[in-house]
Amino acid sequence: MMKFIRPLVKFKNSYLLALIAAISALPVVAQPANFGTMTLSPGFKPAQGTATGFTGGSYSLSTIANRDRNNSPCIGFGDTNPDHILVLDKGFERLKVQVDSKGNDTTLVIKGPKDSISCGDDTGSNKDASIESAKWRAGTYLIWVGAIDAGAKYKYTLSVQE
Structure with missing residues (x-):
């Protein structure tokens, strides 16, 4: 009986390792944005660069x-999912979010292409x-809108301007 159990244990361990390796090789699925996606090209109309949402988390x-x-601190609290996704069809010389x-x-x-990070706090x-x-x-840029206080819920308008 022991001779039969040992190969079975080896088989299960090998199978388990193969399963773990296969799962870890799968790409990470992107999380959806809480409040949608904006796709912009140079010369976009102001309404195309506007979205609404609320902080929280x-x-x-x-x-x-x-x-x-730029060595600016990234602070605040939000949701684990990005609040908005911004897709830029072409490069822009300058944008303000x-x-x-x-x-x-x-x-x-x-969080932008090649994991570039930009953080912002007070404006003046x-x-x-x-x-x-x-x-x-x-x-593609993932955008989180946070609040200084954890769990604070504020309605907001997000605007992207050239």
């Missing part, structure tokens, strides 16, 4: 990155977040 956005490519929550304390984290004396930068590559 206790996921620390610093988990995505502690600091961005801005949150308008009527002055609540919001933050932004944008306004507590709403924004990111403005040059040389936006064509590709």
Whole structure:
């Protein structure tokens, strides 16, 4: 009886290892955006670059990155899924991504092609977040709109401007 059990155990272990290897080789499925996707090309109309949503969640956005490519801190709390997906058909010389929550304390984290990270917090004396930068590559950008306080729910309008 023992002679039969040992090969069976070896078979099960080999099968289990093969199954684990196969599962880990599968690509990670992208999570959908909470509030949809915007696809933009140079010269887009302002309405095409506008979306709405609300903050909320206790996921620390610093988990995505502690600091961005300009060494700005990535702060705030949001959902694990991105709030918006921005698809740029072509590159842009300059874009501004801005949150308008009527002055609540919001933050932004944008993860772009090649895992480039941009983070934003207050805009001047306004507590709403924004990111403005040059040389936006064509590709897909995941956008998280966060709040300084975990779980805070603020309605907002997100706008992308050339």
